[in-house]
Amino acid sequence: MAVGIFDSGLGGLTVYREVHDLLPDLPLVYFGDNAHAPYGVRDADDIYELTCQGVSRLFEAGCDLVILACNTASAAALRRMQENWVPPDKRVLGVFVPLIEALTERTWGDNSAPREVDVKHVALFATPSTVASRAFQRELSFRAIGVDVEAQPCGGLVDALEVGDLILAEALVRSHVDALKRRMPHPEAAVLGCTHYPLMAEAFAAALGPDVRIFSQGKLVAKSLDDYLMRHPDMRGKGQTSGFLTTGNPRVVSDQATRFLHREIVFQAA
Ligand code: DGL
Helix, strand or coil: EEEEEECCCCCCHHHHHHHHCCCCCCCCEEEHHHHHHHCCCHEEEEEEEHHHHHHHHHHHHEEEEEECHHHHHHHCCCCHHHHHHHCCCCCEEEHHHHHHHCCCCCCCCCCCCCCCCCEEEEEEEHHHHHHCCCCCHHHCCCCCCEEEEEECCCCHHCCCCCCCCHHHHHHHHHHHHHHEEECCCCCCCCCCCECHHHHHHHHHHHHHHHEEEEEECCHHHHHHHHHHHCCCCHHHHHCCCCEEEEECCCHHHHHHHHHHCEEECCEEEE
């Protein structure tokens, strides 16, 4: 009965928090590949290999269903994993689709033709690798027409958040928002397309101003997982115990995670 949550580092904890709050009885095994974070500056092959290794570890821990709580892995590796690698009795799901369904006002699994939606100018903030993949624009084009997306690769932001340097992170948010606004002065919506960024939601909101609606993934992914498990109760997996696994130094990562989420989190070596 355990579901796996994978991220390159600490960012997936923003998804973990919402899933745990919505489904407190569901055992969750979190895997952070802190030894190899950040993924956002790696190439697609590298991200694919690392993501497969981490997800294998979650399968070993009794998870039949794994959420890639990492946009970078969802963008660079998920499709290839689903086509060539995921065993038939397992599932690996990403974090893009619930977000794009919310942005395009669709309910789960509505695969009807792309149509016009209210929002026309969208700012996407994500890692350099997610931006380069254009995966967000591709998924959006399956569902909506006439939406102009301006993407800002937020170099440095994940590194600052992984080490808990919130002053640097805030300065980076301001400069990335300024850079985006020079190209798109009046976005109607902003997507926080990296699971680390909800930690800086207030800084993004302040820099973007009150007229911009901000979409972030935690609650949307949690709701979509709840729907999925209701439709596929067999995918809850065999594992019964929750836990936090890391490829980094467990003591250091536990301290960083506790600061990151403001609740005590104890990691073990993966
Ligand atoms: N938090 C991840 C994401 O959603 C990964 C960031 C990184 O490792 O660069 O993209």
